[in-house]
Each structure stands twice: as C-alpha cells, then as structure tokens.
Amino acid sequence: xxxxxxxxxxxxxxxxxxxxxxxxxxxxxxxxxxxxxxxxxxxxxxxxxxxxxxxxxxxxxxxxxxxxxxxxxxxxxxxxxxxxxxxxxxxxxxxxxxxxxxxxxxxxxxxxxxxxxxxxxxxxxxxxxxxxxxxxxxxxxxxxxxxxxxxxxxxxxxxxxxxxxxxxxxxxxxxxxxxxxxxxxxxxxxxxxxxxxxxxxxxxxxxxxxxxxxxxxxxxxxxxxxxxxxxxxxxxxxxxxxxxxxxxxxxxxxxxxxxxxxxxxxxxxxxxxxxxxxxxxxxxxxxxxxxxxxxxxxxxxxxxxxxxxxxxxxxxxxxxxxxxxxxxxxxxxxxxxxxxxxxxxxxxxxxxxxxxxxxxxxxxxxxxxxxxxxxxxxxxxxxxxxxxxxx
Amino acid sequence: xxxxxxxxxxxxxxxxxxxxxxxxxxxxxxxxxxxxxxxxxxxxxxxxxxxxxxxxxxxxxxxxxxxxxxxxxxxxxxxxxxxxxxxxxxxxxxxxxxxxxxxxxxxxxxxxxxxxxxxxxxxxxxxxxxxxxxxxxxxxxxxxxxxxxxxxxxxxxxxxxxxxxxxxxxxxxxxxxxxxxxxxxxxxxxxxxxxxxxxxxxxxxxxxxxxxxxxxxxxxxxxxxxxxxxxxxxxxxxxxxxxxxxxxxxxxxxxxxxxxxxxxxxxxxxxxxxxxxxxxxxxxxxxxxxxxxxxxxxxxxxxxxxxxxxxxxxxxxxxxxxxxxxxx
Numbered sequence: 001x002x003x004x005x006x007x008x009x010x011x012x013x014x015x016x017x018x019x020x021x022x023x024x025x026x027x028x029x030x031x032x033x034x035x036x037x038x039x040x041x042x043x044x045x046x047x048x049x050x051x052x053x054x055x056x057x058x059x060x061x062x063x064x065x066x067x068x069x070x071x072x073x074x075x076x077x078x079x080x081x082x083x084x085x086x087x088x089x090x091x092x093x094x095x096x097x098x099x100x101x102x103x104x105x106x107x108x109x110x111x112x113x114x115x116x117x118x119x120x121x122x123x124x125x126x127x128x129x130x131x132x133x134x135x136x137x138x139x140x141x142x143x144x145x146x147x148x149x150x151x152x153x154x155x156x157x158x159x160x161x162x163x164x165x166x167x168x169x170x171x172x173x174x175x176x177x178x179x180x181x182x183x184x185x186x187x188x189x190x191x192x193x194x195x196x197x198x199x200x201x202x203x204x205x206x207x208x209x210x211x212x213x214x215x216x217x218x219x220x221x222x223x224x225x226x227x228x229x230x231x232x233x234x235x236x237x238x239x240x241x242x243x244x245x246x247x248x249x250x251x252x253x254x255x256x257x258x259x260x261x262x263x264x265x266x267x268x269x270x271x272x273x274x275x276x277x278x279x280x281x282x283x284x285x286x287x288x289x290x291x292x293x294x295x296x297x298x299x300x301x302x303x304x305x306x307x308x309x310x311x312x313x314x315x316x317x318x319x320x321x322x323x324x325x326x327x328x329x330x331x332x333x334x335x336x337x338x339x340x341x342x343x344x345x346x347x348x349x350x351x352x353x354x355x356x357x358x359x360x361x362x363x364x365x366x367x368x369x370x371x372x373x374x375x376x377x378x379x380x381x382x383x384x385x386x387x388x389x390x391x
Numbered sequence: 392x393x394x395x396x397x398x399x400x401x402x403x404x405x406x407x408x409x410x411x412x413x414x415x416x417x418x419x420x421x422x423x424x425x426x427x428x429x430x431x432x433x434x435x436x437x438x439x440x441x442x443x444x445x446x447x448x449x450x451x452x453x454x455x456x457x458x459x460x461x462x463x464x465x466x467x468x469x470x471x472x473x474x475x476x477x478x479x480x481x482x483x484x485x486x487x488x489x490x491x492x493x494x495x496x497x498x499x500x501x502x503x504x505x506x507x508x509x510x511x512x513x514x515x516x517x518x519x520x521x522x523x524x525x526x527x528x529x530x531x532x533x534x535x536x537x538x539x540x541x542x543x544x545x546x547x548x549x550x551x552x553x554x555x556x557x558x559x560x561x562x563x564x565x566x567x568x569x570x571x572x573x574x575x576x577x578x579x580x581x582x583x584x585x586x587x588x589x590x591x592x593x594x595x596x597x598x599x600x601x602x603x604x605x606x607x608x609x610x611x612x613x614x615x616x617x618x619x620x621x622x623x624x625x626x627x628x629x630x631x632x633x634x635x636x637x638x639x640x641x642x643x644x645x646x647x648x649x650x651x652x653x654x655x656x657x658x659x660x661x662x663x664x665x666x667x668x669x670x671x672x673x674x675x676x677x678x679x680x681x682x683x684x685x686x687x688x689x690x691x692x693x694x695x696x697x698x699x700x701x702x703x704x705x706x707x708x709x710x711x712x713x714x715x716x717x718x719x
Contacts, residue, residue: 135590145659
C-alpha cells in the first residue's frame, strides 16, 4: 500500500484577485474575493469547507474567513512559517489532511497588501533588543546595516559567482525570460513590458551583485485554492490537478536568509531535501517535467535550484541558462506566468496558481502537452515544493 | 482615503476625445536640419538628399523623435496653427487645477512610430483623456496621475483617408505640493538616528561584551573544544552545555561580500560594504568593511583585520579593514 500522499488529493478550484501596487481594499476582502472565486471555480458550496491552511505571516485569520463563508464544521487548520518558504507547503498540508481523512475540503490562501501597507525590503524594521530568539538572531546583522533580503541573497550570490564563474548577465537572463512571459500575460504587472539584457545591466544597483532587475516586484493581491480528494475532484467542474508530491525541507546549518555558517554556501541543501522527497513520492525525475515554477524573489537563487533538482549539474546552471533552456520554447520553460519578477509577488502562491493552469491547459502562455509541473517555494529559508500533474 | 465628490465628474470625462491640433509648418528640410544640429544628430538620412536617395527610403525623412515637435503650439496670441480646434486638450488638468491641485510634473511618455515622415507632409494630432489614477501621495505631494493618448496623422489630399503615423502616451502627476518641514533639514534629522542594538541574551552576552574589551570572542565548547558561531546555549557538535569562549586573532579573509546601495536607511552610509569574514580560527562572521579604495572591488580571499569602532557613543562593533593585496 502506498503510504505517501502522492495521488490522493487534487486542487479542484482556483481563484485570485487582480495583482497591483495598491489594491485599494483590505487584505480580508482580497482573501474573501479569492476564496469565493476558488470555490465557485470548483463548484463547491462555501459551507462545505472544513479545513484551512495559509502562511504564518498572512495577517488574515482562517476563523474570520470561516465565519464569513458560513462554514459548518472546520476540523483542520494550520499555518506554515518562514515567509515565501511556505509557498508550496499549505497545499502539501491540505493534501495530508485530505489523504488522512482529517478534512475533506481545504482552502489554502495568501492575501497581502505588501506594497501598499508594509514593504518587506525597507531595511528599517525596528527590531528590539529583548532576548527573544528573533532579536538575538537578527542582532548579528542589523547593527551593521546588513538588513535587506536583497543583501542577504547577495552574499550567497557573490560566492556562487566566485566559485562557478556565473555572472550578473546570467542572473539577467533569468529576468529577461520572465519579463518575456509577463509581456504576454495580461494578469502580469509587467504585461507588454519586456526587457533586454542591456536593460538589466543598466538598471541601478540595489546591492552589489544585485541590480534592480534581479529583484522581484512588490505587490498587492490574493490567491486561493480548494483541495479535495482526487475521486471527488473528478465529479466537480474543473479538470483535477493531482498533487503527486509535496515536501518541506530544513537542512544542516539552516537559518532564515543567513545560513552563512555552513561549510558551503553555494547550494540550497534544504531544496535538495525537498527535491529528493518529491522525486521519491512521485517516482518522477528531472526529465519528467514540461515546465517548472522556480521561486524567483531574486534571480541568483534560481540557478542553485536548477542544480538541486537535477536539471543541471552543480555549478552548471549558468550553462543551462546561457543555452536558453529556461526561456519560452526552451526544453524547460520556467515561470511561464512571468514569475514574481514579471507577474506579481504574492509570496509564491501565484506560481502555484500558474502550475494549476498549466496542468489544466488554460494558461495564457500554455506549454505543450503538460503532464507534470514542479513548483518550488522561497529560497534561503526553510522551504517547500510540490509536483502537480494530470490524472 | 475618502473619495472627493467631484471625482465622478472628472471620471466621466475619461475617454473624451479632443479635436485636431495642426502643425504650423509642413514637414520641411530647414527645420529638420536645425533640429539635427541642436540635438547633435549626424545621420545623413535626415539632411543629405543625395545620400538619402541611395537608401531604402529613396528620399530625405524626418527624425522620428521630431513627431511631437511638429505640432507644438506657438508663442504668440494665436498659439494654435490655423484649422486647429479651440478646445483645450488638457481639460482634465484644468479641472484638477480648479479643485486645488496646482502643480504638475511630467512622469513618463511612450512614443510609437508607424512609419518615417517625409518632406511636405502636413501633420495634426488628436488627444484622448485616457485615464486618471486614484489619489496618490508621493514625495512631491498628493494628487492624481493623468494619462493622455495623442494620435498623430498625416493629412491627405484628394479625399483620401488621413493616415495615422504615430501615437504617444503622455502621463503627468497633477498635485498639491507637500509642505516642507519648517525646521531641521532632513539630513540633520537622519544623522540623529542610531544604529539598531543587537539582541543580547545569556547565550551571547560574552560575544557582545567582548567588543567593548576589543576582543573577538568566539564560542568554544569546554568538552569537545570545537568552535561555533553564532553563539548558542549548547554545543552543536557534542551537545554539551559547558561552553566558554576563545579570543580570536581578528585576522581572516573575505569569504564573500555585498555593497549595499538601496534603500538608504539612516544612519548607515551609502554605499555600505558588508563582508562575510572567515576568521583564521575557521568560523565566519558578517560585519562592515572598511578601507575600500574607490573604484576597486574587494576580492574574495583578500586578507582582512578587525578594528573596533564606537558608534553613537554607546555601541562598539567590529569592522574589518581590507588589507592591500600583495603583488606576487
């Protein structure tokens, strides 16, 4: 008997708001719009929802959504920590709840007015000095002004470039391909706004070695999905998107964005753990994907992810990128929605949404004959991943 | 932000088209030559008829960037060329001015050219009030982004339809200027901000107190003698709680680095170079870098040495000085 969660649950409904720089409405409203749209998409009555999962950093509580939906009995709820590292894990937890019979109809959501209400990259967070762990931990960085996500990623990127000969242009090629996809996605903030490698190189330094165009956007918006059993999903309105594998990962020496004390800082061993588990659960390997959603808050971390999942050998992702395999029409087009660089930064949940559309065959940048899509979550933090596919 | 009652009035104006504004002059060689001279454009396709005859165009063409210029208003009492409609295409901006948004700044414009313009063509344009944003507050003040779309045509004789030759998206910010703070200049205010303090607990107090004594104290396990950083309440190698520290030499090499440029956060310098230092004792520690030469990038592997700097009169931090790279 197969004891893993593989093939037991499916994403049956998908909903989202528009993506913007100022939604003009509350996060609760965004969450409700996306959730109701997802339930409508699936053809499930809101009162039937009996489980919820989101990110611990999401500020909309599941009990308020439950109250407004009019849920009868909610029996499962969880939250995943570590920011964008949670992008895939809520779906995994929902699949676990469904596979174990704890819940039958689970809503996952991410709603945020990140751009208009609070910005993650200001470097000005007001950390206190009381001896709780978070203050102790960030105290090694904040007093030096070493205080933005771009700078923490930059420290890894500089070493990666040094060891493997990757260049800023290689990071730029990731951004150019994403913006190319965004240019033909009407839901993308950068719709009809492609960039060139020259634009990337000419964009201002945020934190050497990262240019502005290495950094994802800041966005307002919400995405929600409904997860239920595969058998039930087959009776609903949409083609079931089967959860073939789901995994989380924490590796040796793990920290949040500052795992600088590991022997080697050029890899993402936590993503390696996720890769191994996803491949074990699904029985699939790197040659079984037609497209992939690779978390792209900052371009440099796209490269080691390609290596951890076996699409390229260690240190060779730059060659994969230079060959254009990640681009439209390449052998593994990545982030065909435009990624967080091009579409929007909804903490990775909009990437899961694109994977759902690719399996359904309904993406505006549809890849041919999609059977399996890999999705990864935030890098540099405890993370997660998914394999979604057709029945 | 509450919506102004008059907003529905201006929102109803969105989509309105404003008349024809004609060019004063037909496209001509003299103005092209003057424009090229002033702009420093030396392409002979615009000014050398003999050369132009040898190109795929077969004749002189006007620089595409002159498109908007041909139809600009004049200086006199009659500022619009004959044949133009009298209606002000900037009606939306006039309306906002009356509501108390006097200032304007051009934000961006996108030009699109359908084809080259040739000598003798008579141009005109029409304007559509395309959109108005919600009320926004920027560093300049509070107001509205207003987008206009201009479409440029070449007038045809003999009853032929006029031909579209280009268009332009033109966006302005129409705003109430923000009030400048009356006292203290912003720079002075920024200088008063202090560096964030570290979080200090029973597990890491020795580390931070070491800097005041000008010591780089690295946690050492009294049982297995291994070092670890950052400090913890237990040895990550043998799980002993019997921990002490070793005073490191403060010498090491640059393992990686970043140079922070944006955002500017007081009181930190910009750019702000940060190194990840591998101490010669074998542990890594991040800290500010000093001694960078302008225009010379630090090198991974470069030797560094610690110095202790007092900030804000109360916080001692290690900074690592980049040592000169020895010629080999």
